[in-house]
Amino acid sequence: MNPKIFDIIKALDSLFPDAHCELNYQNDFELLCAVMLSAQTTDERVNLVTPLLFQAYPDAKALARAELADVERIIHSIGLYHNKALNLIEMARVLSEKYDGRVPDKKRELVQLPGVGNKTANVVLSEYYDQAYFAVDTHVSRIAKRLGLAKSQDDVLKIEEKLKRKFPKQRYKKTHHQMIFMGRYMCKAKRPLCEKCPFELKKYCRFNAYGKDV
Numbered sequence: 001m002n003p004k005i006f007d008i009i010k011a012l013d014s015l016f017p018d019a020h021c022e023l024n025y026q027n028d029f030e031l032l033c034a035v036m037l038s039a040q041t042t043d044e045r046v047n048l049v050t051p052l053l054f055q056a057y058p059d060a061k062a063l064a065r066a067e068l069a070d071v072e073r074i075i076h077s078i079g080l081y082h083n084k085a086l087n088l089i090e091m092a093r094v095l096s097e098k099y100d101g102r103v104p105d106k107k108r109e110l111v112q113l114p115g116v117g118n119k120t121a122n123v124v125l126s127e128y129y130d131q132a133y134f135a136v137d138t139h140v141s142r143i144a145k146r147l148g149l150a151k152s153q154d155d156v157l158k159i160e161e162k163l164k165r166k167f168p169k170q171r172y173k174k175t176h177h178q179m180i181f182m183g184r185y186m187c188k189a190k191r192p193l194c195e196k197c198p199f200e201l202k203k204y205c206r207f208n209a210y211g212k213d214v
């Protein structure tokens with residue numbers, strides 16, 4: 001294994017051995033809804049609204065029949081709630097009509113669902129179906145750039161491709177969660193806690209070297 005990747009894996013394992021998905025869910029349908037709701041908001045906020053949402057609409061068939069205003073009322077505390085409510089209902093309609101209420105386990109089918117993009121599909125495939133996908137969100141993107149695993153101008157698809165090339169397949173899911181934890185709790189966007197960052201990461205960090213973000 002490349003020594004840099006070895007160092008990064010070792011450091012992330014010691015910092016965040018139990019990194020995991022922080023969205024609460026019980027099944028494939030709930031996970032997909034929660035991931036769709038999590039765009040541009042925190043998992044914490046999503047976890048506040050999903051208990052009521054899943055109580056009112058326990059499966060795709062129920063959500064497909066929902067009134068838009070009712071779903072909006074439940075999720076109004078999170079950003080972009082109008083579009084998210086529309087997408088949730090449409091997504092549920094397709095799930096119940098085409099897939100008998102189950103979330104498909106193929107990327108080409110997932111990305112055809114209303115409101116489901118590349119990142120959401122990757123999260124579901126990796127988290128629920130244990131497939132080798134690497135979801136890149138804002139935290140993963142920032143950490144990858146700061147650690148020189150991607151270039152500053154790379155878009156998310158490029159970053160995803162680079163991370164998949166560099167890390168062993170069996171590490172995609174864990175590394176994805178660890179990079180998110182790193183971004184949330186240590187390498188924050190504005191004031192990263194560099195004094196707590198281990199040497200194995202610091203030595204590759206561009207933010208540190210240039211005193212500004214990459």
Ligand code: SF4
Nearest residue numbers: 187192194197205207
């Ligand atoms: S040294 Fe600071 S900016 Fe660099 S990876 Fe560590 S926490 Fe992030």
